[in-house]
Amino acid sequence: MADSDSVLSTTTGTDQQDDPLAELPDEQLVQLIEDTIHANEVIRNEAEMFDKFFRRVEPKETNNLQSSLNYQTPVAQVQEIYGRSRKRSKSRSSAVDKLLRLSAEQKCDIAQRELEELREEIDKLKEEAERVLDNYRAGLEEAELRFSEIKKAVYEFDRDICKGSVNPRTGKVVAEKVVRYFEDKLRWRDTLIEKLRLKNSTLKVQKKKLQLQLKQKEEMGEVLHEVDFNQLKIENEQYLEKIDEKNQELLRLKLMAGNTLQVLNLYKKKLHTLTMEADRLHNEIASRNEMLQKFDVETVTVEEEREVAEKKNIQLRRKLSDYKVPNVQEYVEKKADLCDLQKTVKNWERKVEIAQVHQIF
Known part of the structure; x- marks a missing residue:
């Protein structure tokens, strides 16, 4: 608004003087034009916002707002501005002197109200868009179910009637099988309708019970208010943060478990290799023990043979010592x-x- 005041003061000065803008250089004139355009844009936006606020607020709400605030309401000031604008003279200086401006607090209050209304409209549009999107999703799911049912029915009809009900002698479809097929289908449809009707009645009973419980809670004052919902939202956000932390911890533990499993598999392979090596060594030790036992037996036998040979050798040596060579x-x-x-x-x-x-x- 300071820019608009400067522009208005400059414009008022042009009425009092002959042509003060002629003495200004081109750069200042360009800057003055840009400031004027910006100020006009700000004033246009404010006027549009005030007009929406004035058209939306009823006189009763205007009186309530005026009684709740200790200053003149923006609506009354806007009305006064509109009334004075009709009686405004041709002179811009007198119009600026008589123009009653809104304070920054009043502008902020109007902007806050408009922002709240805009948020409510956005929420309503979101709800409507969600409702339409849910309807489209439900229609799409229903179309997919119907398409799958039709595809299944076509397959069964082709299997049971077109191929399974053909008379091999005449090459034509047997009418009795076709009639029986459609009667079975109709009975299945009736059974399905009865099941859905029972389910619908059960859901209606549950709906009545829930409505009765909700009504009882409303009478007892146990219904959650906006503050409770906000508290629940805060708690929900806290729980979501804790869930994210736990998920991160779970992911870290899963990675650790994966690494541990890899190390465990490696050690299992090593254990299997060492077990096979131990079995081989055990078998080799057993065979070596058997060989050792055989060697012990052979050693005993050889020792006995050695003793016999040694005795024989001693006897031969004795004979050799007593032997005399003839001439x-x-x-x-x-x-x-x-x-x-x-x-x-x-x-x-x-x-x-x-x-x-x-x-x-």
């Missing part, structure tokens, strides 16, 4: 006797063979 003449004579004996043995063996042959023949 060469005696050796040659013994060798000649051996050759003679071998020849004699061969002769006797030949004679025996000949005698055996004679006995055969």
